[in-house]
Amino acid sequence: MRPGTGQIIMEQPSLEAAFKAVRNGISRHKTVILAGNCRVDYEGRASSKLDPGERIALIKPDGSVLIHRPRDYPPVNWQPPGSLFKTSLRVDGLHVRAFRKKEREVLDVTFSEISLLAVLDLKDTGEFYLYASEKDMQEAILVEPSLLEEGFKPFTSERPVEPGFIDIIGVDRDNVLTIVEIKRKPATRDAVLQLQKYMDAYASDSSRRVRGILVAPELARGAQKLLASLRLEFKPLTPQRCAEVLKRKREKSLTDFFK
């Protein structure tokens, strides 16, 4: 262990040395990384057996465990936060049991060989911001149509999100049919053409006037000219703004519920 870092990193440690470091690391709520040959057994809602092979085990201070093979996005085995641990040294290797009493789930990992052991003291207080997806922008406009423009009335069925290809369809304050295409990134010429395609579909079987509005945080360079020539409109709106509106609406509905 290097002084000042508070972390332990061992390459090809003996099982005995690894055992001590892992047990110590877990009890002190450090983040433990183990890489090497292991077998894994899970018993709970289902049960599983993973024959020996080289994987990475990640043990977090909050009691979550992840066993990762050198492929695939999801862990092959895992245990959610709140797990308890028992570490032991056995004849077949270093054994770590992660279990949740309440859920009656047990995860057993047995390392017969360890190529890397790291006990890290990770400090992570950084904020995580998740901005809304296009779907959320759609929902925001449906619950607060003035985000598009005053007087807009979307056609809504029971469900807040309409199926189909057109993001939103409705009528404006003058009862003019209005088709809305939403992009969460600067709208390109492609986005304009996409909207035009929907416009064509409606214009073909209707002689009524139809408005087409492209909603996006901004309009990309080449798109502006095309938009104007096709007599389409642009409404600037950011996913962030939509996220705020949705959040406020949810808080409001909660307030209404309690009053």
Added chain:
Amino acid sequence: MRPGTGQIIMEQPSLEAAFKAVRNGISRHKTVILAGNCRVDYEGRASSKLDPGERIALIKPDGSVLIHRPRDYPPVNWQPPGSLFKTSLRVDGLHVRAFRKKEREVLDVTFSEISLLAVLDLKDTGEFYLYASEKDMQEAILVEPSLLEEGFKPFTSERPVEPGFIDIIGVDRDNVLTIVEIKRKPATRDAVLQLQKYMDAYASDSSRRVRGILVAPELARGAQKLLASLRLEFKPLTPQRCAEVLKRKREKSLTDFFK
């Protein structure tokens, strides 16, 4: 790098050294672990920003990426298999971009400080066996009622899985009403009492004889006596066996489909 192991492990490497090792490791399809202070930006179906903090980045040979904070089960940011990489050394640190062109998703990780770097060559060919859950055992008996006993006929609606509290209900070869309670683990006294509860519910509004069968891989010690005194029955059956039956059935139905 230790000869014979084919792996690189560096503690507190310089960003320059880390850059070379990471770029090399990714291009050679090794498993790369990075731990240290980083910021993460994601842009795709949604967008996210993760302010600086200490995390673990896992880059797999199949092109999947996982960014793990020292808490929580799911990764805070990720990229599924098939991602492409661009690694670069910038003024603000070691930058790794994982992107998927088709899905138009980009993940950017920038390490300003690295406490651990590991480039591993994990060999993992071990088989993974997932045995059935209780629900799967239920389905196995419904598609192959002889698993319970010859002549058993479960009441089945359109769907193979019946809703409700009783696992399976049906009639035996003599047309006697039969209630089945399934446990995927050794059945305890509680399981016996649970079955008895369902029996009582049926006995109360019916004078017909009713059989109660407890299905489980084995009968726990204390349960055997209770079972006998309540005149209930036990049928040994393992989740593994059910999984095999289901697999065979699926293969058969596939064969029938093609002939």
Added chain:
DNA sequence: TAATAAATGTCGTTT
């Protein structure tokens, strides 16, 4: 390629 269903889904909120 698109639609559907399952997952040891997980994780939150609401009842």
Added chain:
DNA sequence: AAACGACGTTTATTA
């Protein structure tokens, strides 16, 4: 505690 819905769901299966 149970139920319901969302998720950058992911994943496999099927039309």
